[in-house]
Amino acid sequence: MKNLLWMVLIFLVVGCSSDSSKKASQPLIMTTTGMIADLVQNIAGPDYVVKGLMGPGVDPHLFKASQGDIQNLASADIIFYNGLHLEGKMTEILEKMSASKQVVAVSSEINPARLIPLQGASSAYDPHIWFNVELWRQTIPVIQEALAESFPKDHASFEKNAAKMDSLYADLHQWVIEQVASVPETQRKLITAHDAFGYFGKAYDIEVYGLQGISTVAEYGVNDINRMVDLILDTRIRAVFVETSVPQRSIEAVVAGVRARGGTVNIGGTLYSDALGGPDSGADTYIDMVRHNVQTIVKALK
Ligand SMILES: [Zn+2]
DSSP states (O other), X not given: OHHHHHHHHHHHHHHHHHHHHHHHTOOEEEESSHHHXXXXXXXXXXXXXXXXXXXXXXXXXXXXXXXXXXXXXXXXXXXXXXXXXXXXXXXXXXXXXXXXXXXXXXTTTSOGGGSOBOTXXXXXXXXXXXXXXXXXXXXXXXXXXXXXXXXXXXXXXXXXXXXHHHHHHHHHHHHXXXXXXXSOGGGOEEEEEESOOHHHHHHHTOEEEEEEOSXXXXXXXXXXXXXXXXXXXXXXXXXXXEETTSOTHHHHHHHHXXXXXXXXXXXXXXXXXSSOXXXXXXXXXXXXXXXXXXXXXXHHHO
């Protein structure tokens, strides 16, 4: 009996130490947004540690890396970011990191013809590509290939996981088409706090208007609010939406403006535009985020 106890103890000690040494040498993958972290984790698999810098409610347009973030990025084996200037304040740090490791823009292989150009710019594009599921699907091979380059021993498992995600996203895209099509065409108008939904509108045939521009860096003014109030009164739009990564007061000002002029409009719900939701939000994965947004929009506009 005493011998057995010793054997168990030795087993535990040996087991623990080999486990912790494995953890120390475990590769670290860093991403900017949660949408990218979710997809990279799914392709890399459970043996890889994937950390997103931008948690729930964090606005990527305004995000500045802290000292701790920079340390994490510096110790990462590979870094994935959106690109197309979504992470406008991280350009310099990402450039610096690319001197010593693989730093990959997941949007890099998307045909520019599929991108929405920014007004007055010839080679600058709307970065919110995850709103068109079919476009976001095109980031899968970019991630898969970059992972295989950094960790060649697991290339077969990356390939298998990527194929699975590709099929899930293909199904999700079809589901969004069907859901939005169930809203009568004249009611397919979406007003949000900032212009994040351009790709969504284009892909799923819904008119979109944002109170603020493509980036939240530019401030909105009284004129923007009045323009939105006019639009709502003219077109009898039923609902406007708040976004988790943008302060609510802008949309609340629009609702108050409509009511002051005798109109009615409601807040149709909260959308996850530029960040995933927290662990209990029902929107903590990309697929759940899309499902939550589409269900919220369809319910409010129908
Ligand atoms: Zn945005």
